[in-house]
Structures are given as structure tokens and as C-alpha cells.
Amino acid sequence: MIHPSLSTRDLTIRFGGHTAVNAVTCDFRPGELTVIVGPNGAGKTTYFNMISGQLTPTSGSVEKDGVDLTRMSASQIARHGVGRAFQLTNLFPQLSVLENIRLAVQAQAGDGRRFFTPVAKLSELTARAERYLEATKLSDKAELPAAALAHGDQRKLEVALLMAMEPDIYMFDEPTAGMSLDHAPDVLDLIAEIKHDHSKTVLLVEHKMDVVRALADRIIVLHNGELIADGDPGEVMSSQVVKDVYLGNAGEMA
């Protein structure tokens, strides 16, 4: 059995009297893509927010490769190799697409604070940035200001920035939300490629069943903040407990 790269133990958060995530214990392993499903308000995003440090749990813990991340800030957690795709929060809108990726590569290389970069080093960083540009099919947009990208291309740029961080754990929260049908396959192909790298662990929150079917190695189901099912996609989706949960949410799992 492969050793878990990421674990949550009894992870819990309460907002006032409301327990949004309740004692979720789960291990995630390299080479595995886990899709987290559940009805609206089940606690999926809140669970993600505790793993990536946007929220501090009320109790329980998050551990990566034996390191306790529970009380760390979001940026410390990112430096420990947990990368989450965010909508444009780490983007410089006026800089070109390539420059944005190069800055992310530079930050990953530990040169983020250096004002002057030697030319040889700069060309190496640019070459790496160009690889991510190509992987995300944005090469023809390299010189455009990031702000000028259409929504679908901005989502691809988010993935490029995430790849440039070279995280061990990739977290995606509805990566194709709001995307047109012609752009979504590119992003899904990228995630599929990431999952083929067996050193990476991928966590995905997703409502769209075609996306879940295409990518999931494993599905976990949250309901009212609790983990109610965990396992092989076919088994989980056909289980009675999942059918019961979704019965009152017809149409949600399209």
C-alpha cells in the first residue's frame, strides 16, 4: 500500500452552532485522483479551505508527508507543496501571460525576492515557463496581458500557474465551472495528465458527473459535513447511501 501523502484526522469546523465539517478522517495517496462530491452545502469547499489554510479548523489535523499543516498559513501550506487553483488571485493582470507564468516559476525556484536575475538564469526560467505555456495550450496568447484573456483561457492560466508551483498535492474546486464546452476538455486533459504523474496527489471537488466519471480513481462523499462514503467510483455511485443523499437533490448530479 502506498503511503499517504496527505491525511486529515477528525477534521472539524464549527461556525457558531453549525458544524460545517464534522470529524472527517481521510488519507490521500500519490498517483490517485480523488473526487469529492456531495449536495450543495455538504462542506466540500470548507473541507478544501481547511486543507489549504484559508480556514483554521476548530479541531482535528491536516498532515502532509508527516508534517503537521493544521495551524499553518495558506502561503506556508503552499510552500509545503499543497497547491490549489484559485481564480486569478495570484495573477498580475497587466503583465503578459508568459511573464505571469515566469514569475510563478521564479517564485518556485526560490528567487521570488530577487530584484535582478542573471540573464542565464532568466532564460532558464523562461524556458520552464514556456513548457507550462505549451502544456496549457496558451503559447499563442503568450504576449497578451493576462487581463485580456477570455474566461476559459484564464482558467487554463490558473492551471499553468499551479503547475509552475510544482506542488505534490493538486487541489481543484470545480475547475470547469463557467467554462464553455470547447474549453473544458483542455482543462480536463491537463488534470488527466497531472494524474498520470504517479508522484502527484490530486483532489477535485466536482458536481458534473461526466467529469467525475472521466477522472476519478476514487470518490468520497460528504453530506452534512460528514464523510458518508469512500471508495471505487462505480461502487460509491451505485451505493444506497449515496442514492439516498441525492434523492432529495434531483438534477444536481447531472
Ligand SMILES: Nc1ncnc2c1ncn2[C@@H]1O[C@H](COP(=O)(O)OP(=O)(O)OP(=O)(O)O)[C@@H](O)[C@H]1O
Ligand atoms: N465562513 C462561513 N461562515 C458561516 N458558515 C459557513 C462559512 N463557510 C461555509 N459555511 C457553511 O458551511 C456549510 C458548508 O458549506 P460549503 O460551501 O463548504 O459547502 P459545499 O459542499 O462546498 O457546497 P457547494 O457545492 O454549494 O459549493 C454551509 O452550510 C455553509 O453555509
